[in-house]
Amino acid sequence: MKFITVRSAVILLCAARAAVAEPAIDRNPAPRAGQVELQGLFGVSTTPFDVSALPEAKGQALALVATGRYALSQPLSFELQLPLVLGSVAQPAGSYVDASALGNPVLGARYRLVEHRAGPALLGVFGALELGAPLASHGENLMPNRVLAIADGIEGRGHPEWFTPGIVPLTPSATFHWASGRFRLETELRLPLLVRVSDADLPSSGANPQPFGVATVVGLEARYRLSQRLSLAAAARLFFDLVPAVEHVRDLSRVQDFERLSLHVHFGSLAALAVDLQTAIGGELGGSTVAGGLRVGLNLH
Numbered sequence: 001m002k003f004i005t006v007r008s009a010v011i012l013l014c015a016a017r018a019a020v021a022e023p024a025i026d027r028n029p030a031p032r033a034g035q036v037e038l039q040g041l042f043g044v045s046t047t048p049f050d051v052s053a054l055p056e057a058k059g060q061a062l063a064l065v066a067t068g069r070y071a072l073s074q075p076l077s078f079e080l081q082l083p084l085v086l087g088s089v090a091q092p093a094g095s096y097v098d099a100s101a102l103g104n105p106v107l108g109a110r111y112r113l114v115e116h117r118a119g120p121a122l123l124g125v126f127g128a129l130e131l132g133a134p135l136a137s138h139g140e141n142l143m144p145n146r147v148l149a150i151a152d153g154i155e156g157r158g159h160p161e162w163f164t165p166g167i168v169p170l171t172p173s174a175t176f177h178w179a180s181g182r183f184r185l186e187t188e189l190r191l192p193l194l195v196r197v198s199d200a201d202l203p204s205s206g207a208n209p210q211p212f213g214v215a216t217v218v219g220l221e222a223r224y225r226l227s228q229r230l231s232l233a234a235a236a237r238l239f240f241d242l243v244p245a246v247e248h249v250r251d252l253s254r255v256q257d258f259e260r261l262s263l264h265v266h267f268g269s270l271a272a273l274a275v276d277l278q279t280a281i282g283g284e285l286g287g288s289t290v291a292g293g294l295r296v297g298l299n300l301h
Contacts, residue, residue, distance in 0.1 A: 026297070027069065027110065028124075029077060034300040035069040041276065043291020045153030048284050049146060050246040052206040057149035058288075059096060061087030065103075065162070075112040079130075081105065083162040087147040101137035101144035103151070103162040104169055106130050121180035128173045136165035138200040145200060154291040156258025156280055157239040158217050161192045164245055166200030166209065169193065184223040191216055194245045202246065213245030223264070231264040233274075256283035272297045 029035040041063045049057040064084045071077040083103030088096040108130035116123045137144035145165055152163035161169030173190040194213035202209055221235035239256040260278035267273075274295040280286045 027077075027079070028112070028126075029069050029071045029299060030301070031071050031074045033071055035297060036300065037067040037069070037295060037297045039063075039065040039067070039293065039295045041065075041154060041278075041291050041293030043154035043278075043289065043293075045150050045285060045291075046288035047149050047153030047157075048248070048250075048252050049149050050207055050244070050249050051142065051202065052249045053203075054092065055249050057146040057153070058090040059088045059147070059150050061085055061147055061150040061154060063151040063154060063293075075115075077110045079106075079108045079110060081108075081162070083151075083159075085147050085151040085163070087150055089143055089146045089150065097143055099143040099147040101148050101151075101165075102135055103148065104132040104134060104136045104164070104167070106132040106161055106169065106171075108171075121178065124175075124177040126175040126177065128171075128175070130161065130169070130171040130173070132161050132167075132169035132171075134166060134168050134197050136163065136167075136200075138165040138198075138202075140201050142201065145202070153285055153289050154278075156237055156278065156285065156289075157215075157241075157256045158219070158237050158258060159192075160194060160213070160215055160245070164194055164213070166198040166202075167194040167196055167213070167245060170195065182225040184221075184225075186219075186221045186223075188219045189216070190219075196245065207249070208247035210243065210245055210247060212243065214243040216240040216242060229266055231266065233260075233262040233264060235260040235262070253283050256285060257281055258285070270299055270301075 044060045046056055046058040049055055066082045069079045082105050085101045088098050090096055108128055110126055110128040113127050114125035148163040161171050171190055171192045175188045178185045192215045196209055196211050199209050217239050219237040221233055223231050223233040225231045237258045241254045258280050260276055263275045265273045277292045279290040
């Protein structure tokens, strides 16, 4: 009886430690459980804007994204993303005009294709498909369009499905996840397809919207758990502009890099907070784009 009691205590202690270390900002909630993630990212950027008059969008923006997730079963979960942008757009005379814009809401399904455990290591492979609604704001003065372009810039152009107005986005993706002890590694490949449904108020004489756009986004994140409460993560991403959704009005780089450092604070398995700092080194955004923000994740059991 004494042996059983000691063994049970050890098991409970290990489970408690694992619960404390388990991150809440994770796209894989437990079956029949939900998750809410709120992200706020503020930054400055000068990003290409494909209109012959003022072919750049320059300013600062606060990009807010609310995400809800629900796992229907062990392998299958659903996700809804709702982006909103508040910002100020620079004008030729040097003044700034405040603007706000909705992004395209996106609904997705995510399926765990492979899960394999070998000792302390866990390997997972996921496939996902997302479909967006063409609700991103646009206007004749192009201020909503420009503030969305600035938000796209501070995100490193990694989410064109959120910030491109006048399109229906369809995004298949695949994710490779590996974790062992204090280390976690995740790679992701996303293929946003942007199907044009309107010209988004772009001027017919100064812009040429295309019937569709195609991009590729490749990301890598490495995370190391410093303690039960703290983790440090470094991420890098490459955006490839394969088929522009709007024909470029000048020569532009088709490749954009983006880098991010994050400090994660874990509050058991219930909640987590991430502090992000991100920038671009090269490409069209290099030297003009920097952003910082917070992410808060809450698991709903």
